[in-house]
Amino acid sequence: MTENKLKNRVRLVARCLAAAVTALVAVPAAAQLDIDDWAKRAGDQIVWHQTQLSDTVYMLLPEPGLAGNLAVSAGEDGILIVDDAMMPVVPKIKAAVAKIQEGRIDFVVNTHYHFDHAGGNAGFGADSAIVAHANVRKRLLENRHAGANFSATPFPSEALPIVTFNESVTLHWNGEAIDVIFFGNPAHTDGDVAIYFRDSNVVHAGDQFPNLGGYPYIDRDVGGSALGLRDNMAQLLEIVDDETQIIPGHGPLATKADLQKYHDYVAETIDHIDRQKRAGKSLEDVQEDGLPEKYAPYGNGPLSPEPVWIGYVWASLDD
Numbered sequence: 001m002t003e004n005k006l007k008n009r010v011r012l013v014a015r016c017l018a019a020a021v022t023a024l025v026a027v028p029a030a031a032q033l034d035i036d037d038w039a040k041r042a043g044d045q046i047v048w049h050q051t052q053l054s055d056t057v058y059m060l061l062p063e064p065g066l067a068g069n070l071a072v073s074a075g076e077d078g079i080l081i082v083d084d085a086m087m088p089v090v091p092k093i094k095a096a097v098a099k100i101q102e103g104r105i106d107f108v109v110n111t112h113y114h115f116d117h118a119g120g121n122a123g124f125g126a127d128s129a130i131v132a133h134a135n136v137r138k139r140l141l142e143n144r145h146a147g148a149n150f151s152a153t154p155f156p157s158e159a160l161p162i163v164t165f166n167e168s169v170t171l172h173w174n175g176e177a178i179d180v181i182f183f184g185n186p187a188h189t190d191g192d193v194a195i196y197f198r199d200s201n202v203v204h205a206g207d208q209f210p211n212l213g214g215y216p217y218i219d220r221d222v223g224g225s226a227l228g229l230r231d232n233m234a235q236l237l238e239i240v241d242d243e244t245q246i247i248p249g250h251g252p253l254a255t256k257a258d259l260q261k262y263h264d265y266v267a268e269t270i271d272h273i274d275r276q277k278r279a280g281k282s283l284e285d286v287q288e289d290g291l292p293e294k295y296a297p298y299g300n301g302p303l304s305p306e307p308v309w310i311g312y313v314w315a316s317l318d319d
């Protein structure tokens with residue numbers, strides 16, 4: 001090993017460690033997680049910050065970011081929420097929603113199956129109709145929480161979506177059409193949807209767009225694909241406009257410009273890795289060489305450090 005390669009390898013290991021230590025939000029790459037401990041901390045610590053985005057649609061952002069962002073539609077038809085964090089957080093979600101509007105929560109829409117987004121389902125399923133892509137129900141029936149993290153205890157029946165779909169579905173609720181859109185490609189998981197509140201011009205993008213300034217996590221254990229995520233976000237960019245308020249899976253409220261920037265560095269780094277691969281380089285070579293310097297800031301994000309992202313792309317190119 002040349003001195004330069006050795007240095008690169010040391011740098012690579014150091015970056016992976018740094019990322020693992022600083023990962024405080026969402027699911028760190030390929031980690032075995034103590035889900036119960038995480039959920040308990042979330043239940044103890046999370047405070048929901050409410051932002052009104054239209055007459056009927058609100059964003060609930062958790063601080064600290066131990067769970068995904070929620071959307072709430074509240075109006076004369078009743079209440080619909082997007083995502084529900086984790087069981088210990090459910091009482092705080094119900095309190096936060098009641099501050100917006102009292103009454104039963106009629107619908108819960110899951111953006112995907114991960115524990116920090118659908119983990120509170122069992123706290124709502126007795127009163128609310130849970131709506132999700134068919135693969136969300138499939139993964140919950142496997143007792144899967146995220147990636148290779150399984151539970152020994154099956155989810156109770158109240159946690160399972162009772163309305164499932166394989167393509168997209170539209171709810172007509174609180175004076176507008178609410179499109180629950182599956183873009184057709186496995187991406188962050190195999191069942192990600194974006195929720196588009198048409199008249200409010202608000203989108204909940206789920207974890208296909210974590211607005212944390214880094215690379216996304218790709219759940220390869222369920223067939224997630226970096227290329228599929230890129231293509232899905234290109235489709236979402238066709239739907240939104242400069243006025244759209246985009247609720248990301250994690251992180252602050254975003255705009256089309258933020259989504260465009262994210263899509264572009266995802267797409268450009270995929271192209272770069274693809275070219276290296278076609279030129280005959282090995283995965284290890286590409287990880288050691290690193291991506292062009294202009295992409296360096298994204299390699300230090302909380303979800304997927306640069307070498308992990310390169311690995312996801314590499315594997316996705318082989319699908």
Ligand SMILES: [Zn+2]
Binds near residue numbers: 112114188207
């Ligand atoms: Zn996720």
